[in-house]
Amino acid sequence: NAGVMQNPRHLVRRRGQEARLRCSPMKGHSHVYWYRQLPEEGLKFMVYLQKENIIDESGMPKERFSAEFPKEGPSILRIQQVVRGDSAAYFCASSPGQGKKEAFFGQGTRLTVV
Amino acid sequence: AQSVSQHNHHVILSEAASLELGCNYSYGGTVNLFWYVQYPGQHLQLLLKYFSGDPLVKGIKGFEAEFIKSKFSFNLRKPSVQWSDTAEYFCAVILSGGYQKVTFGTGTKLQVIP
Numbered sequence: 001n002a003g004v005m006q007n008p009r010h011l012v013r014r015r016g017q018e019a020r021l022r023c024s025p026m027k028g029h030s031h032v033y034w035y036r037q038l039p040e041e042g043l044k045f046m047v048y049l050q051k052e053n054i055i056d057e058s059g060m061p062k063e064r065f066s067a068e069f070p071k072e073g074p075s076i077l078r079i080q081q082v083v084r085g086d087s088a089a090y091f092c093a094s095s096p097g098q099g100k101k102e103a104f105f106g107q108g109t110r111l112t113v114v
Numbered sequence: 115a116q117s118v119s120q121h122n123h124h125v126i127l128s129e130a131a132s133l134e135l136g137c138n139y140s141y142g143g144t145v146n147l148f149w150y151v152q153y154p155g156q157h158l159q160l161l162l163k164y165f166s167g168d169p170l171v172k173g174i175k176g177f178e179a180e181f182i183k184s185k186f187s188f189n190l191r192k193p194s195v196q197w198s199d200t201a202e203y204f205c206a207v208i209l210s211g212g213y214q215k216v217t218f219g220t221g222t223k224l225q226v227i228p
Contacts, residue, residue, distance in 0.1 A: 033215065033216065035216075035218075041220070042204065042218050042219060042220035042221045043158075043204065043218040043221075044218075045215060045216070045217065045218075048215055056215065091157065091158065093216065102146070102148075102160075102163065102208070103208070103216050104160075105150075105157055105158040105159075106157060107156070107157035108157050108158075
């Protein structure tokens with residue numbers, strides 16, 4: 001059973017470009033969470049999605065950021081018109097949504113905005 | 115809202131020294147507690163978790179943590195650290211009654227000197 005898969009592992013974008021980060025949850029998991037880790041800061045919750053639904057986006061910046069988890073395919077975190085301050089590691093986690101409360105994390109995507 | 119506090123931001127120890135990292139959470143209900151480790155340049159890995167039962171939890175690599183409900187604490191311990199334990203350690207909480215949104219502490223960077 002493959003773990004949570006994120007790609008790309010490293011992404012470099014120029015200011016103003018779009019960044020698309022992908023997350024494939026573990027098999028059987030229908031819940032996806034995105035976290036951002038800024039340099040010298042902890043992990044901050046961004047958004048929680050179930051298939052085709054955004055459940056909690058309280059941690060998402062109001063502009064330029066969006067997330068989706070379609071019926072088929074991976075979850076996508078999209079950052080439009082990136083700025084230097086978006087440079088961070090973005091981690092995705094998945095959970096089955098039932099049973100014991102635990103989230104499994106992917107290896108992260110390190111976004112660098114130049 | 116729930117929150118997690120890690121009091122030590124940066125800890126430096128010599129090899130073979132004992133380790134204790136503090137973690138306190140603020141939430142009056144039932145919680146599930148976790149410690150994650152992030153080695154330099156790598157993703158989050160689960161060290162140990164507490165759901166219920168014996169409040170002394172043993173994890174991987176010789177780590178353990180004790181849940182003290184009256185103190186809202188879940189401190190991480192290791193009797194004798196190694197150079198390879200150099201990493202960042204995150205305490206985390208999931209509310210037992212809610213979905214698996216993980217709230218992290220700000221992390222503690224541990225540096226073990228050979």
